[in-house]
Amino acid sequence: MHLEIATEPAHPQRPNEDFTAASPSAVVLLDGAGTPAGSDCGCSHGVAWYVSRLGVSLLAAVTNQPDRALTDCLADAITQTAGLHADTCDLSHPGTPSATVVAVRLADEVVEYLVLADSTLVLEHTDERGPVAVTDDREALVGAALRGAMDAEAAGTAEHAEALRGYVEAMRAHRNQPEGFWVAAADPATAYASLTGNVPRADLTGVTLLSDGASRLVDRFELADWAEALRLIREQGPAALIREVRTAELSDTDGRRWPRGKTHDDSAVVRVTL
Incomplete structure (x- = not known):
């Protein structure tokens, strides 16, 4: 291999x-x-x-x-x-x-x-x-109902940081629990x-x-499908995929296009x- x-x-x-x-x-x-x-x-x-x-x-x-x-x-x-x-x-x-x-x-x-x-x-x-x-995807399914307040705030603000703490605390109640993740x-x-x-x-x-x-280029940002992501990795190496992720993140530092816990x-x- x-x-x-x-x-x-x-x-x-x-x-x-x-x-x-x-x-x-x-x-x-x-x-x-x-x-x-x-x-x-x-x-x-x-x-x-x-x-x-x-x-x-x-x-x-x-x-x-x-x-x-x-x-x-x-x-x-x-x-x-x-x-x-x-x-x-x-x-x-x-x-x-x-x-x-x-x-x-x-x-x-x-x-x-x-x-x-x-x-x-x-x-x-x-x-x-x-x-x-x-x-x-069990964590994502649980989180979808709890992340609204966090996603409503611009990343990098005090309001977003406070909402992120609240989201993490709320998710802990579902971690390693039946019907949770x-x-x-x-x-x-x-x-x-x-x-x-x-x-x-x-x-x-x-x-x-x-x-x-790394997978967020496909599953959150939807800027490529898996076939395209794998082609990039095959042709330019796995670091190239990470560079594409960073480029996307830097184009949306406040998380308005792609709401997320971490920029x-x-x-x-x-x-x-x-």
Whole structure:
């Protein structure tokens, strides 16, 4: 396989809360859930710390235990990561660090995948179906009913920042709850709410993993479809997609055209050619 990775923080002076890693038989991408200024998360380490440790543990499990289900690997990684700070942090806090997860295992005959929360996996088929995006939209469905006040305010204003804090607080009540949405946090049981599947390896030409900061060119801004986005990545590399996202964001810094919680977001793209 051939592997290309690009990632960029939302702001150079802030830590990148996206995480990517790969081995010859596995790829993982995680997108950490940050806490707005003025909100507590109960953890002294922060989201970037959590995401990197969860990602390393997950990659090791997926790689070293090829016969173990991806959901079990994620559950083990959540348990292991929680154990690293259970004695120092309040893991029962509703804002404890969390992450979306995409994991892919590349076996000889089959490609297995797991998707939890709003990062995206795009499968590129060898036949006329074209690219197929796999994403967990439960968070978006819950958020659609709660984001009105935030979307009504111009990004960068005090009013928007206050509305964002209110939105995050409201979403916490639905996180990892029945009829809500699911993310990796401190409870290993959430791993079993993931979307999973497998595809014969011979049926795929490649797979692409994207955090929502990168996929927004397609699924929020609607400036490209998946076929166009993948063509850009193939021809110019994954960093080119992130550049297109940044160009769009800079054309709408107040969020009037595309209302969003963050003007810029951490972005990560992993392209695997089989």
